[in-house]
Every structure is written in structure tokens, then in C-alpha cells.
Amino acid sequence: xxxxxxxxxxxxxxxxxxxxxxxxxxxxxxxxxxxxxxxxxxxxxxxxxxxxxxxxxxxxxxxxxxxxxxxxxxxxxxxxxxxxxxxxxxxxxxxxxxxxxxxxxxxxxxxxxxxxxxxxxxxxxxxxxxxxxxxxxxxxxxxxxxxxxxxxxxxxxxxxxxxxxxxxxxxxxxxxxxxxxxxxxxxxxxxxxxxxxxxxxxxxxxxxxxxxxxxxxxxxxxxxxxxxxxxxxxxxxxxxxxxxxxxxxxxxxxxxxxxxxxxxxxxxxxxxxxxxxxxxxxxxxxxxxxxxxxxxxxxxxxxxxxxxxxxxxxxxxxxxxxxxxxxxxxxxxxxxxxxxxxxxxxxxxxxxxxxxxxxxxxxxxxxxxxxxxxxxxxxxxxxxxxxxxxxxxxxxxxxxxxxxxxxxxxxxxxxxxxxxxxxxxxxxxxxxxxxxxxxxxxxxxxxxxxx
Amino acid sequence: xxxxxxxxxxxxxxxxxxxxxxxxxxxxxxxxxxxxxxxxxxxxxxxxxxxxxxxxxxxxxxxxxxxxxxxxxxxxxxxxxxxxxxxxxxxxxxxxxxxxxxxxxxxxxxxxxxxxxxxxxxxxxxxxxxxxxxxxxxxxxxxxxxxxxxxxxxxxxxxxxxxxxxxxxxxxxxxxxxxxxxxxxxxxxxxxxxxxxxxxxxxxxxxxxxxxxxxxxxxxxxxxxxxxxxxxxxxxxxxxxxxxxxxxxxxxxxxxxxxxxxxxxxxxxxxxxxxxxxxxxxxxxxxxxxxxxxxxxxxxxxxxxxxxxxxxxxxxxxxxxxxxxxxxxxxxxxxxxxxxxxxxxxxxxxxxxxxxxxxxxxxxxxxxxxxxxxxxxxxxxxxxxxxxxxxxxxxxxxxxxxxxxxxxxxxxxxxxxxxxxxxxxxxxxxxxxxxxxxxxxxxxxxxxxxx
Numbered sequence: 001x002x003x004x005x006x007x008x009x010x011x012x013x014x015x016x017x018x019x020x021x022x023x024x025x026x027x028x029x030x031x032x033x034x035x036x037x038x039x040x041x042x043x044x045x046x047x048x049x050x051x052x053x054x055x056x057x058x059x060x061x062x063x064x065x066x067x068x069x070x071x072x073x074x075x076x077x078x079x080x081x082x083x084x085x086x087x088x089x090x091x092x093x094x095x096x097x098x099x100x101x102x103x104x105x106x107x108x109x110x111x112x113x114x115x116x117x118x119x120x121x122x123x124x125x126x127x128x129x130x131x132x133x134x135x136x137x138x139x140x141x142x143x144x145x146x147x148x149x150x151x152x153x154x155x156x157x158x159x160x161x162x163x164x165x166x167x168x169x170x171x172x173x174x175x176x177x178x179x180x181x182x183x184x185x186x187x188x189x190x191x192x193x194x195x196x197x198x199x200x201x202x203x204x205x206x207x208x209x210x211x212x213x214x215x216x217x218x219x220x221x222x223x224x225x226x227x228x229x230x231x232x233x234x235x236x237x238x239x240x241x242x243x244x245x246x247x248x249x250x251x252x253x254x255x256x257x258x259x260x261x262x263x264x265x266x267x268x269x270x271x272x273x274x275x276x277x278x279x280x281x282x283x284x285x286x287x288x289x290x291x292x293x294x295x296x297x298x299x300x301x302x303x304x305x306x307x308x309x310x311x312x313x314x315x316x317x318x319x320x321x322x323x324x325x326x327x328x329x330x331x332x333x334x335x336x337x338x339x340x341x342x343x344x345x346x347x348x349x350x351x352x353x354x355x356x357x358x359x360x361x362x363x364x365x366x367x368x369x370x371x372x373x374x375x376x377x378x379x380x381x382x383x384x385x386x387x388x389x390x391x392x393x394x395x396x397x398x399x400x401x402x403x404x405x406x407x408x409x410x411x412x413x414x415x416x417x418x419x420x421x422x423x424x425x426x427x428x429x430x431x432x433x434x435x436x437x438x439x440x441x442x443x444x445x446x447x448x449x450x451x
Numbered sequence: 452x453x454x455x456x457x458x459x460x461x462x463x464x465x466x467x468x469x470x471x472x473x474x475x476x477x478x479x480x481x482x483x484x485x486x487x488x489x490x491x492x493x494x495x496x497x498x499x500x501x502x503x504x505x506x507x508x509x510x511x512x513x514x515x516x517x518x519x520x521x522x523x524x525x526x527x528x529x530x531x532x533x534x535x536x537x538x539x540x541x542x543x544x545x546x547x548x549x550x551x552x553x554x555x556x557x558x559x560x561x562x563x564x565x566x567x568x569x570x571x572x573x574x575x576x577x578x579x580x581x582x583x584x585x586x587x588x589x590x591x592x593x594x595x596x597x598x599x600x601x602x603x604x605x606x607x608x609x610x611x612x613x614x615x616x617x618x619x620x621x622x623x624x625x626x627x628x629x630x631x632x633x634x635x636x637x638x639x640x641x642x643x644x645x646x647x648x649x650x651x652x653x654x655x656x657x658x659x660x661x662x663x664x665x666x667x668x669x670x671x672x673x674x675x676x677x678x679x680x681x682x683x684x685x686x687x688x689x690x691x692x693x694x695x696x697x698x699x700x701x702x703x704x705x706x707x708x709x710x711x712x713x714x715x716x717x718x719x720x721x722x723x724x725x726x727x728x729x730x731x732x733x734x735x736x737x738x739x740x741x742x743x744x745x746x747x748x749x750x751x752x753x754x755x756x757x758x759x760x761x762x763x764x765x766x767x768x769x770x771x772x773x774x775x776x777x778x779x780x781x782x783x784x785x786x787x788x789x790x791x792x793x794x795x796x797x798x799x800x801x802x803x804x805x806x807x808x809x810x811x812x813x814x815x816x817x818x819x820x821x822x823x824x825x826x827x828x829x830x831x832x833x834x835x836x837x838x839x840x841x842x843x844x845x846x847x848x849x850x851x852x853x854x855x856x857x858x859x860x861x862x863x864x865x866x867x868x869x870x871x872x873x874x875x876x877x878x879x880x881x882x883x884x885x886x887x888x889x890x891x892x893x894x895x896x897x898x899x900x901x902x
Binding site: 076110162172189193210225226228230248251252253259270276279289293296297298305320322325331334337339341342355361362374382426 | 775821
């Protein structure tokens with residue numbers, strides 16, 4: 001059951017496709033999971049992809065679609081008419097997935113697809129879900145779940161559940177509601193396996209149920225699911241009426257995406273890209289930060305230029321510009337990364353000034369340690385006179401402390417203003433540190449050496 | 452059910468603890484999830500923590516323990532005798548959690564605890580699991596799961612399942628094995644709800660079951676669970692005999708930890724730390740990279756020093772050192788981040804030379820764009836003569852291309868040698884780029900300007 005997809009396999013497959021050998025193609029794919037077929041798609045061109053989709057069952061096609069990379073999916077969707085999407089793909093999908101696909105279409109095409117959906121109930125659910133922002137609980141939830149009324153007994157419940165579960169791949173929780181659809185609690189399948197048939201549900205359900213509201217942020221939902229080790233969480237509206245459920249597999253995707261995005265932001269990449277994206281896409285994602293960094297470098301050049309006449313006397317100071325700059329950058333990134341992560345995990349609640357004070361102390365400690373070593377090298381290795389060496393070290397300590405404080409403060413400020421603190425890491429910090437680090441360095445030198 | 456933990460709540464709680472008011476303390480905590488209690492613990496000192504644990508049920512205490520931060524847990528565990536751990540905590544835990552706790556103890560204490568476990572079967576399972584590395588499938592799996600023999604009929608299966616499920620919080624899958632315990636397939640609960648009672652299991656089980664081997668890496672297991680949207684995956688030995696299961700909530704923790712670690716490595720932090728760790732812990736995690744960065748800066752100083760006599764003539768070159776350095780750093784981090792992420796997601800399989808060639812092109816493209824702007828500024832803003840401006844730009848392009856290639860190559864090489872490519876991001880790249888960037892810059896200047 002665990003099949004490895006090799007290069008040879010793909011070559012053999014494309015050969016069969018070019019020979020229009022439907023039977024062999026289907027044979028080769030029959031044992032594969034849709035996620036594997038989607039992975040193979042990234043090695044094929046659009047004609048090859050379309051040929052495969054035309055052979056597969058609608059159900060498997062729909063699953064493959066859901067597993068594709070965004071770009072591949074968008075390109076393929078354009079090949080499908082609204083009718084094909086409405087008749088072949090959407091009916092095979094859970095509502096949350098259907099919404100993801102439909103929202104990738106143009107507005108006119110969206111309307112066409114929805115108008116042509118046969119199952120009116122499914123269509124209604126999809127329209128409901130389309131209202132919610134993609135990155136909220138409402139945007140993540142699906143309408144497929146099993147719910148029972150507290151006034152039913154176990155027999156009625158099991159009968160109703162069998163009916164409702166017909167559409168479901170797997171049932172994790174059964175939700176108990178009252179006549180107004182207010183969420184009251186859950187009924188575990190285990191409980192159902194072990195309770196006698198005539199008991200009323202209101203006597204056996206567990207009222208300790210955790211839920212999220214439709215408008216909560218996806219990352220907050222992810223944090224809750226992770227914290228409380230949940231497999232599924234119900235989503236309710238403002239009146240605690242049950243609207244949908246979110247399962248942990250959707251949350252895995254949210255977490256993965258969020259982590260990837262933060263990581264890339266820290267590395268100065270502005271949109272989610274992969275190693276196999278085109279050079280143009282990669283350039284678009286990378287050039288903006290490089291330009292910002294470039295202006296930072298030009299700013300630093302201006303500052304050095306501004307001090308240049310005075311510099312004649314103390315040329316040796318220029319040797320240590322790279323040291324000042326890289327240390328400021330490294331300290332700043334460290335500080336901001338810890339804060340960004342703490343904010344993402346919800347671990348930072350307390351006092352902002354306490355955090356900044358702590359970074360101040362930490363910077364001082366690290367700064368003293370590093371300055372001591374630099375003092376040694378600058379004097380004995382580079383033969384810099386004592387006073388100048390001391391100047392360099394004082395500047396270094398100051399720069400480290402300020403870099404640490406700035407690195408802490410920027411993400412906190414961004415987060416307070418409702419912006420994503422993750423953008424403050426990486427080149428953002430490096431660039432601001434480039435400029436102010438060099439400036440402080442020469443300023444302190446000027447104060448001590450008096451040029 | 453969704454309770455907010457406020458500062459006031461914690462103050463009230465600590466007041467009650469100091470008054471030794473057990474009843475109020477229990478009252479305040481009774482509605483909370485163990486994960487919430489664990490969160491509160493991070494605000495309490497060890498006496499307060501111990502007081503609370505002494506009041507709670509063993510079952511809840513055990514759950515709180517599992518949710519604690521590593522450092523808190525280690526400190527608290529020291530307060531417990533081997534007997535208390537063996538009698539009060541371990542029996543309340545699933546085997547995988549029990550193993551996590553026991554492996555945090557000293558070897559002698561481990562032996563004492565295991566010797567005093569009452570339930571010999573549980574003890575045997577724990578000893579089995581202790582053999583496996585923490586970061587393998589064996590180290591993640593637990594021994595609590597429901598398995599049925601293919602020769603049973605549905606009635607026998609349900610009876611046996613009820614027996615086995617007694618210890619389980621929730622049942623997701625039922626595993627079907629033969630007489631040798633070889634994993635054959637799974638039986639969904641839904642199937643069981645809808646199949647008639649006298650059918651033999653071998654007629655109804657689903658043989659499409661995905662599994663992992665005990666020795667597989669935890670991140671690979673996580674990738675599979677995510678790719679195939681699984682809730683649970685069975686773990687087998689070399690002979691495909693069923694050894695345990697891993698559930699998705701354990702995988703969430705693995706993913707979270709891995710993402711945090713990579714993020715911190717990219718930011719130059721060597722061990723997993725939080726914003727609320729002590730200054731000493733934070734310094735230990737941060738100083739190593741700062742020192743490496745410092746030596747990089749001193750190396751760059753040496754290089755500039757080496758060119759210093761020639762530099763007299765072209766002082767203006769020094770202005771652009773920060774620009775060269777920061778651009779090299781930014782490009783290197785971008786390139787390495789994309790590769791590190793691609794490797795982590797298993798998205799990079801192909802040709803190493805193709806990837807490097809692509810980065811070469813990408814670097815050239817970005818380099819030309821940036822150099823063009825710099826040329827303009829250097830000539831018109833700083834009044835640098837044309838030849839020198841061109842020199843700066845040629846050096847800039849060369850540095851960018853080389854930084855991109857190095858940023859791509861280092862993680863690939865590390866990964867080929869079985870090392871974690873994530874260590875190559877952040878300050879590692881910055882530091883090497885500091886040195887070679889400055890060196891190449893002056894080297895090219897020397898070649899063109901001939902000093």
C-alpha cells in the first residue's frame with residue numbers, strides 16, 4: 001500500500017499518455033491515493049493532466065483537484081466549463097472543499113456553477129459558507145456533520161445518524177442540539193456503543209463541549225485544537241447555534257501554511273513560493289526585500305559619507321563597520337523572532353515594558369561578552385590604540401542593546417496595531433539595523449574621540 | 452465552557468493557595484481543562500504548583516503534567532518520589548505519554564518507577580516503547596488501540612472492542628490482523644454501525660491501509676499524515692506486525708516543534724526557547740550565533756585591512772561595504788530558506804545542478820536590477836566616478852550570484868550528508884556572506900581598478 005513514485009514510473013506513465021493508452025494509464029494509477037496522483041501532476045503538462053482527469057472517476061478527480069498545488073489547480077479549472085464543474089466535481093466534494101474551489105473562480109463563473117448545482121441543499125450550504133472570510137472559522141468549517149436532538153432516544157439517534165452519516169467519510173463526534181439548533185454538547189461514539197437503546201440523549205450527552213465562533217481567526221482555531229488535543233471543533237454563530245465543524249486535518253494545513261509563511265517572511269520572501277516555482281514568480285517574491293535592503297545599504301553609505309572628513313583621522317573605525325552591522329542584524333533578528341513566535345503561540349500576554357526591559361538586560365549581557373573579545377582582537381590583532389578600541393566596544397554594546405530593544409518593540413507594536421508581526425523579522429530588522437547601527441557607531445566615536 | 456484566564460483570576464487563585472483554602476482552589480479549577488491549568492502553572496511558583504497537584508485527582512494531575520512546559524515538568528517531577536510517580540501518575544497515562552514522562556527521569560529513577568508499576572501489561576508496553584528513539588515513529592506511537600482478528604464475526608468483534616475500548620478515550624480506527632498479528636487492514640466504525648452482525652470481518656475490512664515502520668522519522672510520519680489527511684496511522688515492525696498507533700494530535704505537536712525550531716534556527720537561536728525563559732537560558736541560546744557572527748565581522752575587518760593601502764586611492768569603495776554585505780546576506784538567506792523548506796516538505800527531489808543553475812539565473816536577474824539602481828545613486832548621488840561606480844556594480848552582481856548559489860548549495864550539501872539543513876539558514880549564511888562578500892568586492896575592485 002505504500003507505493004514509491006519514481007522517475008521511471010513517471011516516464012512510463014507519460015509514455016502511456018502519449019500513446020493514448022487509457023487502460024494502462026488507469027492501471028498505473030488505480031492503486032494510488034489522490035494525493036499521490038496530485039503529486040505526479042506537478043511533473044506533467046496540462047494536456048497530460050487533462051487526459052488523466054478525463055479517465056478518472058468523478059470522485060477521484062475531485063479528490064485530486066483538492067490536493068493540487070494552487071497554480072496547477074487554477075490552470076486546470078480554466079479548462080472546465082461551469083457545467084462540468086457543477087455536475088462532475090462539486091457534487092463529489094464536502095462543502096468546505098467545494099467552497100475553496102468555487103471561490104477560486106471568477107464571479108460570473110461562480111454564479112453559473114452555483115446555478116447549475118443539482119442538489120439544492122448542498123448548493124444552499126455552499127452559498128452559506130461563501131459568505132465567510134477564508135481565514136476565519138466560518139471559512140474553514142464544513143456543513144457535513146452529524147447532529148442529534150436532545151429529546152431523541154438512542155435508537156432514534158442511531159437511525160438518524162445512519163441517515164446523516166451516509167454522506168460522511170468518517171464520523172468523529174455527534175453533536176447534541178435543542179429545538180433551536182443551540183449547541184448543547186457532544187455524544188461520543190464510544191458512549192453510543194455502550195449505552196442501552198432506550199435512554200434519552202439528554203441524559204447521556206457530555207455538556208463539556210468546546211466551540212469556536214464563526215468569525216474567529218483560523219490561527220486561533222488552530223491554537224485551540226492543538227492546545228486541547230481535539231480532533232474536531234464545532235463552529236457556532238453569535239447565538240451559539242451550530243453552524244458547522246472544523247476537523248483537525250484542515251487545521252494541519254492552516255498550521256503548515258502559517259509556519260511556512262512566517263519562515264519565509266523571516267527570510268525576506270514576501271509570498272508563499274516553492275523551490276519549483278518559475279524564476280519570475282520567485283523574483284517577484286524576493287526582489288522587494290532586496291530593494292529595501294539595498295536602500296538600507298545606500299543609507300548606511302550616506303551616513304559614512306557624512307562622517308568622512310572626520311574619518312580621515314580614524315580610518316581604522318571603518319574596518320569594524322561590517323562587525324557592527326552584522327552584530328546589530330543578528331541580535332535584532334533573534335529578538336524579533338522570539339517575540340513573533342511568542343505572539344503566534346499566544347504565549348505573550350504580559351507587560352510590554354517587562355519584555356523590553358528583559359531584552360535590554362539580555363542585550364547588555366551579550367554585548368559585554370562580545371565587546372570583551374572584540375577589545376582583545378582590535379587591540380592585539382589589528383593594533384588599534386586603546387582609546388579607539390574602547391570606543392569601538394562602547395559603540396558595539398550600545399548598538400547591541402538598541403538592536404535588541406528595537407527587535408522586541410517592532411513586532412509588539414505591529415501586533416498592537418493589528419498588523420502581522422511576522423513581517424518585522426528578517427530583512428526589515430536587518431535593514432533598519434544597518435542604518436541606525438552604522439549611525440550610532442560613528443556618533444559614539446565622534447562623542448568619545450571628538451573628531 | 453470557553454473560559455478566559457485573566458490576571459485577576461490568577462491573583463485570586465494565588466490568594467486562595469496562600470490561605471491554604473483547598474475548597475476554593477478546587478472550585479476555581481473544576482471547570483478548567485488540564486491544558487488551562489498547565490497554562491496557569493507557568494505563572495505560579497513550585498510550592499503553589501505542588502499545592503494544586505496535591506488537591507487534584509490523579510487523572511487530572513497526570514493530564515496537567517503532560518501539558519506542562521518541559522522545564523516546569525522537570526522541576527516538578529523532582530518533587531515526586533518514584534513510588535508516587537509509579538502509583539499516582541503513570542497508571543493514568545497512555546503508554547506514549549507515560550514513556551515521555553519516564554524518559555525525563557534519571558536512569559536509576561526510571562528503573563525504580565518501572566519496578567513499582569502495578570499493571571504488568573502496562574509496564575511491559577512502556578518498556579517496549581522506551582527502546583525507540585524519541586524522534587521516530589516508535590517513539591511517538593502508543594500501545595492503546597483496538598485490534599480485531601479477521602476470523603471474528605461482527606458480534607465477537609463488537610464485544611472484544613468494548614473490552615479493549617474500555618481504556619481508550621476515543622476510538623478512531625479498528626485494526627484487523629491475522630493470527631500472527633500482521634496488519635491486514637482497517638474497519639471503520641461507520642462500517643461496523645452499518646454491517647449485519649454475523650458477517651465475518653475478513654469479508655468487510657478495508658485492505659487499503661497506510662502504515663509506517665517503527666524506525667521512520669517523526670517528520671516523515673507527519674508529512675504522511677498531512678498529505679493523506681489521516682487521523683491516525685498504524686505503526687508496524689519489519690514484518691508488518693502491528694506495534695502501535697500514532698494519532699494526529701501527536702503529529703500536531705511534532706509539526707509545531709519542527710516549525711518553531713526551524714524558525715529559530717533561521718533567526719540564529721540554537722535551542723528551543725520561549726520569550727518567558729530566563730535570561731541565562733536565552734543567552735545560552737543566542738550567544739553562540741552572535742559569536743560566530745562576531746568572528747565573521749572580524750574576518751571582514753581583516754580583509755578590509757589587507758586591502759587598506761590600496762584603498763587610500765579609492766576611499767569611496769568603503770562607503771558601499773554595508774550595501775554589499777547586507778545584500779549578500781539577504782540573498783543568501785532567501786535562497787537557503789526556500790531550499791530548507793523544500794527539503795522539509797519533501798518537495799525537492801530533482802537535480803541538484805538544475806536548482807543551482809536556477810539560483811544562478813535568479814541571482815543574475817536580481818543582481819542586474821539592483822546594480823542598475825545602485826549605479827544611478829552611486830554616480831549621481833555620491834558623485835562617484837563612472838569607472839568606480841561600474842566596479843561597484845560588477846562586484847555587487849557577482850556577490851549576489853555567488854550568495855544565491857552558496858545559499859542553495861549549503862543546505863543541499865548538509866541534507867545529503869544527513870545533517871539538518873535548517874542550521875544553514877540565518878546567521879550561518881549571513882556570516883559566510885559577510886566574509887566572502889567583502890572579499891569578492893575588493894578583489895573585483897582590484898582587478899578592474901588595478902590598485
